[in-house]
Amino acid sequence: MASEQMTVAQLCAEVKAAAPALARAPREIKDAALQALADSLEARSAELIEANALDLAAGEAAGLSAALLDRLLLNKERIAAIAAGARQVAALDDPVGELIEQRELENGLRLRKLRVPLGVVAVVYEARPNVTIDASALCLKSGNACLLRGSGSAEHSNAMMVEIAADAAESVGLPRAVVTLVGGGRDHLAELATQQGVVDLIVPRGGEGLKAALEQVATIPVLYAASGNCHVYVDRGADLQQAAAITLNAKVQRPGVCNAAETLLIHRDVAAEFVPSIVNQLLDAGVELRADEATKEFAGAELGERLVDASDSDWGTEFLDLILAVRIVDSVGEAIEHITRYGSGHSEAIVTQDEEAARAFELGVDAACVYVNASTRFTDGAEFGMGAEIGNSTQKLHARGPIGLRELCTFKYVISGDGQVRA
Amino acid sequence: MASEQMTVAQLCAEVKAAAPALARAPREIKDAALQALADSLEARSAELIEANALDLAAGEAAGLSAALLDRLLLNKERIAAIAAGARQVAALDDPVGELIEQRELENGLRLRKLRVPLGVVAVVYEARPNVTIDASALCLKSGNACLLRGSGSAEHSNAMMVEIAADAAESVGLPRAVVTLVGGGRDHLAELATQQGVVDLIVPRGGEGLKAALEQVATIPVLYAASGNCHVYVDRGADLQQAAAITLNAKVQRPGVCNAAETLLIHRDVAAEFVPSIVNQLLDAGVELRADEATKEFAGAELGERLVDASDSDWGTEFLDLILAVRIVDSVGEAIEHITRYGSGHSEAIVTQDEEAARAFELGVDAACVYVNASTRFTDGAEFGMGAEIGNSTQKLHARGPIGLRELCTFKYVISGDGQVRA
Numbered sequence: 001m002a003s004e005q006m007t008v009a010q011l012c013a014e015v016k017a018a019a020p021a022l023a024r025a026p027r028e029i030k031d032a033a034l035q036a037l038a039d040s041l042e043a044r045s046a047e048l049i050e051a052n053a054l055d056l057a058a059g060e061a062a063g064l065s066a067a068l069l070d071r072l073l074l075n076k077e078r079i080a081a082i083a084a085g086a087r088q089v090a091a092l093d094d095p096v097g098e099l100i101e102q103r104e105l106e107n108g109l110r111l112r113k114l115r116v117p118l119g120v121v122a123v124v125y126e127a128r129p130n131v132t133i134d135a136s137a138l139c140l141k142s143g144n145a146c147l148l149r150g151s152g153s154a155e156h157s158n159a160m161m162v163e164i165a166a167d168a169a170e171s172v173g174l175p176r177a178v179v180t181l182v183g184g185g186r187d188h189l190a191e192l193a194t195q196q197g198v199v200d201l202i203v204p205r206g207g208e209g210l211k212a213a214l215e216q217v218a219t220i221p222v223l224y225a226a227s228g229n230c231h232v233y234v235d236r237g238a239d240l241q242q243a244a245a246i247t248l249n250a251k252v253q254r255p256g257v258c259n260a261a262e263t264l265l266i267h268r269d270v271a272a273e274f275v276p277s278i279v280n281q282l283l284d285a286g287v288e289l290r291a292d293e294a295t296k297e298f299a300g301a302e303l304g305e306r307l308v309d310a311s312d313s314d315w316g317t318e319f320l321d322l323i324l325a326v327r328i329v330d331s332v333g334e335a336i337e338h339i340t341r342y343g344s345g346h347s348e349a350i351v352t353q354d355e356e357a358a359r360a361f362e363l364g365v366d367a368a369c370v371y372v373n374a375s376t377r378f379t380d381g382a383e384f385g386m387g388a389e390i391g392n393s394t395q396k397l398h399a400r401g402p403i404g405l406r407e408l409c410t411f412k413y414v415i416s417g418d419g420q421v422r423a
Numbered sequence: 424m425a426s427e428q429m430t431v432a433q434l435c436a437e438v439k440a441a442a443p444a445l446a447r448a449p450r451e452i453k454d455a456a457l458q459a460l461a462d463s464l465e466a467r468s469a470e471l472i473e474a475n476a477l478d479l480a481a482g483e484a485a486g487l488s489a490a491l492l493d494r495l496l497l498n499k500e501r502i503a504a505i506a507a508g509a510r511q512v513a514a515l516d517d518p519v520g521e522l523i524e525q526r527e528l529e530n531g532l533r534l535r536k537l538r539v540p541l542g543v544v545a546v547v548y549e550a551r552p553n554v555t556i557d558a559s560a561l562c563l564k565s566g567n568a569c570l571l572r573g574s575g576s577a578e579h580s581n582a583m584m585v586e587i588a589a590d591a592a593e594s595v596g597l598p599r600a601v602v603t604l605v606g607g608g609r610d611h612l613a614e615l616a617t618q619q620g621v622v623d624l625i626v627p628r629g630g631e632g633l634k635a636a637l638e639q640v641a642t643i644p645v646l647y648a649a650s651g652n653c654h655v656y657v658d659r660g661a662d663l664q665q666a667a668a669i670t671l672n673a674k675v676q677r678p679g680v681c682n683a684a685e686t687l688l689i690h691r692d693v694a695a696e697f698v699p700s701i702v703n704q705l706l707d708a709g710v711e712l713r714a715d716e717a718t719k720e721f722a723g724a725e726l727g728e729r730l731v732d733a734s735d736s737d738w739g740t741e742f743l744d745l746i747l748a749v750r751i752v753d754s755v756g757e758a759i760e761h762i763t764r765y766g767s768g769h770s771e772a773i774v775t776q777d778e779e780a781a782r783a784f785e786l787g788v789d790a791a792c793v794y795v796n797a798s799t800r801f802t803d804g805a806e807f808g809m810g811a812e813i814g815n816s817t818q819k820l821h822a823r824g825p826i827g828l829r830e831l832c833t834f835k836y837v838i839s840g841d842g843q844v845r846a
Contacts, residue, residue: 020763020787020789023789024787103808105806105808109797111807111808118819118820221819221820241842242841242842245842245844246842246844248844249844250844358839362837366443366446366542368835369837369838370835370836370837372837372838372839372840373839373840373841373843374839374840374843375843377844378532378843378845383528383845384534385528395644396542396624396833397541397623397644397833400836401836410819411823412791412792412793412823413791413793413807413823414785414792414793414795416781416797418665419662419664419665419669420797421668421798422676422798422801422806
């Protein structure tokens, strides 16, 4: 492949030139490419595992942690799961060409608002090589040519997967460049993030470091899938059994993800009953609790001993771990204020049977997803019935919440007339 | 007012603090504010004209051109028109709370996607003081607190209008700060454009200079209402009478606006018939034509003399004047290529009775608005039935085409359950 010798700008120009063919491709062609991609991943899994072994060896030599090496690892099962993901994307409805709105204007013009691909989408991500195929599949299906910039630690795995994806595109008559790998260091990221008029969107999938790096240099639109500092608020009108189940699920079921809860807010009126019980259950589940003074008092002397004093910084921290901050509030209004101050606009839950409190929380909390009597863990493209997603946006513009196929599209107005001119 | 002594960051914080009250305000309150605003503009028109006289005097002393002074001028008629505009916005549907989508998930969760205000919107604009009220009205109705940064040349007029708008907000129980003026120079613009987490969106209404200034400094989302380099393509399948009417309307009816045509593309097969006639009509209308060699040949020796040779830069220029570039193409594909290369993604028209050509153009042209057999001049919020607009976006993210009330909103998912947790 020539891509090794090309500059990032040249690579991007090549991808842009390839984009219209994919943007116009009918569903059958795109789905056939996804099927070919899935089949080929499985057929060539031995080759892919060999490429991955090179990354693993380099990672070991570089002293990567066992956890990072596990993230990097591809085996037959994982490859089969990645292929299955691509087939699931093929089964989703085609967002391209969807009629979003139409109306006939008084002058007889017929106005249609149609969903169309963005054009060229860059995805920047970290260790896990499966993102290479997940992102390729979502971009192919949504009609977007894609530039993929994975981690240097997965370079051999990513190169092989992009080759497989480009082969699949070629096998159905699409240009190979609709799936293109971008290598290199931070300079290359800056070059990628300033391709105005060529790259239509960058989606970073990674931590705050990547976000900060992009904020400094990007001149093209970025869709940040930012961190989730999510809250569960147990209102005085809560069914306390429901509240316990939701709290435990939101914190414990998978603590390392962005829709897990990081702070529990409890209304003072139910604290005497709820605090001792939930504290016991959370401690039993291995959760470290960082509590305010009032929570410690409600927990009682013995249980209170087992709680860590919350510091101010705890309210704003996304622990991504078995740690939960706990605070007593006097009203739903105070809960909303706390969330407004510390939340990241991701997923926020209230537990209550009181409709007025639920309505106040729904209206007052400014977040992508506001839950009433359900766990924050449902914020997910698949759970929402949107199919696969490329991340969760905490931005307000364009896409908020799960970034699925539709969110990777824009629209155009097509206006048809019979000679209308403006008076 | 304290605003003179406050920093931009302090002003923005004050506006953000005021925003939730407006975001939650029901339609009746917002409409009452708009009516009060309109009434008060008329009742206080003498005061406003006095303030405006200060700006006009300063402008004259500074040697502003007659055209700029006219833009600056407020008189009774203009104030009445501005008030009528605010009343029209009051009559529009409230976008806030609109149910965009809803579904029940298999686990019984009810998911609703609801339209909500962005929060705090900054509008940066140039000479015309009417924008102060137009933008205030659109922001009030869409539930967004707004920061207005007009031209220094209109400072007295703008200050008085913002006072009237803030009074109107206060008269219905909203915080005054929901409409706030930001003064100062370029430094202040940079401070405004970096208020992450405070200002949700900046909408610049102005020329390329303003756009370039913002691109360099902005870290918060910007919705550029960029320039329009629009094309009319007369296909070989065109009804040539329709083609002439559309071409004339798109160029001549109001040449100084972004949806006016700047280049005419003509299929070679109809050029012999169409060129002499359209050239005559355009010249009669006072249009300077910058033509390629082929157009001059089709025009014939005598008429060809009256055409200016097009230079390469003409294809990419938004003339905003009675100037039109003209070029002969061999196919609809070549027209699409020309538009892809030189267009700004605003409004593009094909004139044809050939459905295949129309379909190819609709699919192949990547622009906010694609017209078949109609003038590009229809790209406008009011013409599209969206009500008033704050500009036309040529971006692909969030809003494309007219930026109306809905485009000044985001959405949130509200998910209601009865204790669902994730398995």
